[in-house]
Amino acid sequence: METLERDTGDSKEASYSAEIQNIWVEAQDSLKTRLVTEDDFRWQLPTTTAAATTLIGGGECEVLKYVGGVDISFAKDDPSIACGTLVVLDLQILEVVYEDYSVVTLHIPYVPGFLAFREAPILLQLLEKMKTCDHPFYPQMLMVDGNGILHPRGKCPPTFYWIFFPVFAYCSSILLNGFGLACHLGVLANLPTIGIGKNLHHVDGLTQATVRQLLETKGMHEDILSLRGDSGRTWGAAMRSNPGSFKPIYISVGHRVSLATAVKIARMTSKYRVPEPIRQADIRSRDYLRKHQSAG
DNA sequence: GCGACAG
DNA sequence: ATCTTGTCGC
Secondary structure: OHHHHHHHHHHHHHHHHHHHHHHHHHHHHHHHOOOOOOOOOOOEOOOHHHHHHHHHHOOOOOEOOEEEEEEEEEOOOOOOEEEEEEEEEEOOOOEEEEEEEEEEEOOOOOOOOOHHHHHHHHHHHHHHHHHHOOOOOOOOEEEEEEOOOOOOOOOOOOHHHHHHOHHHHHHHHOOOOOOOHHHHHHHHHOOOEEEEEOOOOOEOOEOHHHHHHHHHHHOOOOOEEEEEOOOOOEEEEEEOOOOOOOOOEEEEEEEOOOHHHHHHHHHHOOOOOOOHHHHHHHHHHHHHHHHHHHOO
């Protein structure tokens, strides 16, 4: 009797979460139609020529200075207590010039492929708070602890469809990209974002072992690797900041930033393996939660 | 059928 | 994501 009740309960829960996931999939596909995977911003990267260009151009030509980073940490004893963190770094000195935290209770579980539905709301709230008070350090772009288009929700239309139903295939190809947390945040905040993964979410035949092997065969000469899946599609890049470090980070396009630009920014913000905006958000998020759970 | 699966 | 010690090296 008890086992029977337990079984029916489990199956109800299973179908319930399956329905939720269907809703999530539709939400992702809907938001995905607004996704931009090319450079779409007014600022320039702070190369040596950029400063000169601002003077020569005459028109307002801002240089990228304020780079945001977001992360969430969790209490060790209660995984539903989360601390969302937003930091902003000055790109020139690579130091934190703004930080804000929000401790909340999360009711949505972590489901692989649907991280955004758990983490995006709290992070969006932190961004909104900063924007509504018109803060001068509001980030020009955001680095996200999680993937962008390197995400399993992307599917290539089969060749068959391109030959016989090209219009349909084209419409499907709008949904070709994956749509991870970085894309989700970028679209909803209308902010350029790039995704930084510390582990690889296996997609399109790509595995950690594959990437490691490729990086090893490339040797010390290259520290960057294009992540091309079985379908031939490029999902992002694996980069190791240090030739001695064999564990790379996984960079992918979030929103309104090309992969080439994303890699440049990841490079110029990396003092250690993980780019500073992400790393600082990570460290400070954990510290903040520790202090505020021991103090009460 | 079984395993894999960002944070 | 989180738990967890020391240890090897610059």
